[in-house]
Amino acid sequence: MARAGLTGERLAQAGAELADEVGFDQVTVSALARQFGVQVASLYSHVRSSADLKARIATVALTELADQAATAVAGRAGRDALSVLADVYRDYARKHPGRYAATRFVPGSPTPEQVEAGRRHSELVRAVLRGYDLDEPAQTDAVRLLGSTIHGYIQLESAGTFAFTEPSSDDSWPRIIDALDTLLRSWS
Amino acid sequence: MARAGLTGERLAQAGAELADEVGFDQVTVSALARQFGVQVASLYSHVRSSADLKARIATVALTELADQAATAVAGRAGRDALSVLADVYRDYARKHPGRYAATRFVPGSPTPEQVEAGRRHSELVRAVLRGYDLDEPAQTDAVRLLGSTIHGYIQLESAGTFAFTEPSSDDSWPRIIDALDTLLRSWS
């Protein structure tokens, strides 16, 4: 019998694609095995559990997102950097809803890769904040504010909370980013 | 055989309590049946499906939260109102993590009760914003900003994102609310 060539890597990658197609919650070890035309139990040689699979998908997404954000922010500062960073997150969430949902998956204790990815993300936000000259602890407050707002907006938007009401969500978004920029500029 | 006296109402209520104890994701029709000392299939006379049960729990939580917020905001304005409203959400999330998680449950199409509860929430935020004199569309933008930030913060905080780093999450929170107050005051 020919082998499918499964590895933890490929499963996480395929799981990420599957998540975008059917939704992160619908990603199961069974569904993934079906995709590879393989028996369910076979995947358990590469993945410890269903939660482990999801954690791996989360890592894929978190890393991919950090890479894109890093590229986008490079060479920019101030309002420009802030806007581009926020857009990367939002665009990623729209393009890869399953992967984005995966980034919210928190296993009991995060893996080292996830901790590292998390560090990269907050480091990027801090880089953007360099353009606003804030001291500690204000800088940490600002990181939390930006993270909360951007993530919260994406979350509510994708839940449909802003749909069917004027102004459109697309119109509110840049104005909210503008407001954050103003706020950071005058952070007491 | 004595009857347990199940109704959709009581199941939703018990489901909400169970959610706080074991986590919203762990609330299953089976677990609930076990709590009532009743066969699983019996619940299906009162609840259409697992998703229906979760939607009912979401409605319970959304309504409860709107009630508390309405009480807290009554008779307050400006920064005071904003701060109290935000605290109600955050305290509710800490006290009732399962219920709060339930508020994020979005079934395919929301029930009329959920739509109504959602309307109440945005209406409350609008009431708070009356203290800041904003015209449309700025007011809607501001509603979205506040909703995103408050919800986003609670979400990240409960995921542990802010844990183990200085300043404590409790310290950042009021400063972020302050910053939002300042921002709203000077919304261009």
Added chain:
DNA sequence: CCGATTTGCCTAAAGCCTTTAGGTAATTTC
């Protein structure tokens, strides 16, 4: 108050998902 209807809870069963145990065959290593 009693028979008829409704309603609440039950048993049974099928389908899907997770996870473990233990086996066979393909691949790699020496």
Added chain:
DNA sequence: GAAATTACCTAAAGGCTTTAGGCAAATCGG
């Protein structure tokens, strides 16, 4: 080419969801 490793398999147990069909308790009409 033999030995060791690795990839995938079959089997099986246990949990959750959901539907179908049945009995008994509560309620209603006369």
